[in-house]
Amino acid sequence: MLIKEELLLAYGAEIDSFDPNDIIFNEADKPRYYYQIISGRIKLNHYNEAGKELILAILHKGLSVCELLLFIDKSYPVNAIVLEPSRVIKLPKKNFFQMMDENQEISRDVNKFLSERLYYKFIMLENNSSLNAEVRIKGVMDYHKSFYTDQSAFSFEIPLTRQQLASITGLRVETVIRTIKNLEKHNVVKIRNGKILY
Missing domain, CATH: 1.10.10.10 (Winged helix-like DNA-binding domain superfamily/Winged helix DNA-binding domain)
Known part of the structure; x- marks a missing residue:
C-alpha cells in the first residue's frame, strides 16, 4: 500500500534516512508512528530463546511497517532493522488517525491492505507448518x-x-x-x- 508522500507530509510526516543495521524500532517499543518505505529494504525479525533469528518479513519500497499495531494498544512483537540504505517517511500516530478520518478513501485502502496482509500471513503460517x-x-x-x-x-x-x-x-x-x-x-x-x- 502506498499513501502519497505529499498527503503524509501535509499531515506532519517527516522523512528519515537510515544506514544498514540501523534499528527503526525494537521489540517491546510502543507504536508511535506510521512508517512507509520510500527506498531501501527493512526486515522484521525476532530472536528465539536460543538466540536464533527468525525473519518474519522483508519489506521494500511502498510498503508500510507494522501499521496494524497502530490500531491496538500493544508493543511491537518484532524488531525493524534496516538492510540497505533506506529512506522512510514517518507520521505520528495521532496525525495518522486524523488523516484517516478526513480521507475516507485512504481509510478504505488501509483496511484493504491490512486484509491482504492478514490473508497472506495465514497462507505463510500454513506453508511454514x-x-x-x-x-x-x-x-x-x-x-x-x-x-x-x-x-x-x-x-x-x-x-x-x-x-x-x-x-x-x-x-x-x-x-x-x-x-x-x-x-x-x-x-x-x-x-x-x-x-x-x-
Whole structure:
C-alpha cells in the first residue's frame, strides 16, 4: 500500500534516512508512528530463546511497517532493522488517525491492505507448518511476488538471500540451497548470477 508522500507530509510526516543495521524500532517499543518505505529494504525479525533469528518479513519500497499495531494498544512483537540504505517517511500516530478520518478513501485502502496482509500471513503460517521444504519456500516466494503486477513465470527476482529464506522458513541454509536447485530442475525457478527468478 502506498499513501502519497505529499498527503503524509501535509499531515506532519517527516522523512528519515537510515544506514544498514540501523534499528527503526525494537521489540517491546510502543507504536508511535506510521512508517512507509520510500527506498531501501527493512526486515522484521525476532530472536528465539536460543538466540536464533527468525525473519518474519522483508519489506521494500511502498510498503508500510507494522501499521496494524497502530490500531491496538500493544508493543511491537518484532524488531525493524534496516538492510540497505533506506529512506522512510514517518507520521505520528495521532496525525495518522486524523488523516484517516478526513480521507475516507485512504481509510478504505488501509483496511484493504491490512486484509491482504492478514490473508497472506495465514497462507505463510500454513506453508511454514508443512514438513515439505518446497512448500515452505514456494510460500515465501508466492507472498513476495504477490505484491507485483507481472505474475508471469520468472518475471520476479526474489529479493532474499538463501540465508534470509532459511530464517523466514525455519529451514537450514543447506536445505534451502538444495531445494532451490531442485525447483530449478523442475523449471519452477531460474537462477541467474546467483539470483532466483520466480
